[in-house]
Amino acid sequence: MHRQNSVIRGIQDLCEEFRRYNQIDAKLYEKFDVKRGLRNQDGTGVMAGLTQICNVHGYVINEGEREPVEGALYYRGYDVKELVGHCVEARRFGFEEVVYLLIFGVLPTEEQLAGLKQILSHFCYLPEDFFEDMMLKAPSANIMNKLARSILALYSYDSDPDNLSLESEIGRALQIIARLGNIAVKAYQVKRRFFDGKTMFLHPEQPGLSFSEEMLSLLRGDRIYTEDEALLLDLCLMIHAEHGGGNNSTFACRVLTSSHTDAYSAYASAVGALKGPLHGGANLQVMRMLSDMKEHVSDITNEGEVADYLQKLLNKEGFDRSGKIYGMGHAVYTLSDPRAEILKKYAVGHAKGTEFEKDFEALNLIESLTPELMAKKGITKPICANFDLYTGTVYRMLDIPEDLFTPLFATARIAGWSAHRIEELFTGNRIIRPAYKAIAKPRAYVPIDQR
Known part of the structure; x- marks a missing residue:
């Protein structure tokens, strides 16, 4: 115990040393016109590349000024609202179709889509002994951490992991897309057993199911789900699948890809970026905020009471005292987020007559x-x-x-990451290397006995 306390004090002293010599005056960012966060002064992103995969549209530049417009999201030129709408109307699963579109650039024919589904079904199984050696023996309390480690571990099961040919990259991408949901659910089950003291359900894979059906089947102890539930999850996967090359996780994937590192390293980096609470973990904060609202507001559907609660949040007097209202605002969208509109449009109907109806009313008031x-x-x-x-x-x-909220995001977004990695690999042709302005002045070396 004495040694441990000594180590803790030593680390605290080192932290004080760091703070003393590692400050940067905020005014210097403006002086040297530094694009903090790769953002321009007006909040727009610094142009870092070209892509055919996705367009995130939330404003226009009119005579040099940023002008708000209704948000729109396009996958390979197709409006996501239209893509999702056709699938919902026909009551068919669309995520696999989105995977094909994002990676190959065109909407598949029925025959092409059937071929892709057959390949994904073939790849849904994990390598022999992978679960026991890589997951069961090294459990993690955080599923995103386990996703990243599992992707890196798949490198060891690849006979030629550094082969960057198009054939190898396409095959590798489809394998990881097919397996990531399976890995996420199994990592959650292991977490339940080791950290929560609960029963671990390990079901065999069922090739031939849609991606969303397989997820629900593997996750639930009785494997029972309704078609409506699977279709709603499929809708979520479609709108999670891609969001442009500039979002943090996709850009991380493209940065690593530009160095011509292996696919497993690039995809694991994207998972690591998405794990951050400023990126993929935001929906958890919304749910925590909603739970806090229920504790402090007698009627979460009362406009006046909700307004008072939100005012306290803005005044840093409530919830986490950050001054933020989670789920509101976006770096690109200004007047509307098309993904929020899609979810709201189709999910509210599912909530009618359930315990979640009031939750949606409260969220609508927040909006x-x-x-x-x-x-x-x-x-x-x-x-x-x-x-x-x-x-x-x-x-x-x-x-x-909740343990699977952000991992579920990742199991969908791997489709977009794959498309961007392949595009960067075969069209980028230059390592991404932005500049940092050095502000430290030259100093003469001081011998150790004179310091």
Whole structure:
């Protein structure tokens, strides 16, 4: 114990040393025109590349000024609202079709889609002994951590993992897309057993199911789910699948890819980026905020009470005292987030007559009241609900545990990461290397006995 306390004090002393010599004056960022976060002064992103995969549209530049517009999201030129709408209307699963579109650039024919599904079914199994050696023997309390480690571990099961040919990259991408959901569910089951002291359900894979059906079948102890539940999860997967090359996790994947490292390292880096609470973990914060609201508001459907609660959040007097209303605002979207609109449109019907109906009413109040409350504080820029405001409640409706909220995001977004890695690998042709301005002045060396 004495040695441990000594080590702790030593680390605290080292931290004080770090703080003393590692400060950067915020004014220097403006002086040297540094694009912090690779953002321009008006909040727009620094142009870092070209892509055919996705367009995230939330504003226009009119005579040099950023002008808000209704949000739109395009996969390979197709409006996501239209893609999702056709699948919902026909009551058919669309995620596999989105995978084909994102990677290959065209909508598949029925024959091509059937061929892709056959390949994905073939790859859904994990390598022999992978579960026992890589997952059961090294459990993690965080499923995103386990996803990243599992992807890296798959390198060892690849007979030629550094082969960067198109054939190898396509095959590798489809393998990981097919396996990631299986890995996520199994990692969750192991976590339940080792960290929560609960029963671990390990079901055999069932090739031939849609991606969303397989996820629900593997996750639930009785393997029972309704078609409506599977279709709603499929909708979530479609709108999670891609969001442009500039989002943090996709950019991380492209940065590593530009060095011509292996696919497993690139995809694991994307998972690591998505794990961050400023990126993929935002929907968890919305659910925690909603739970806090239920504790402090007698009627979460009462406009006045909800407004008072939100005002306390903005004043840093409530919840986590960050001054944020989670699920509101986006770096690109200004007037609306099309993903939030899609979820809201189709999920509200599923909530009718259930315990979640009031939750959706509360979220709708948060969406409608926040812009007005922020305007009263002098914040004039447009703010809209982002899809994180609604995804957590949708997942709860599907009885998906919070431990799998962000991993579920990853199992869909791997489709977009794969498309961007392959595009970067075969069209980028230059390692990504931005510059950092060095502000440390030259110093003469001081002998150790004179310091």
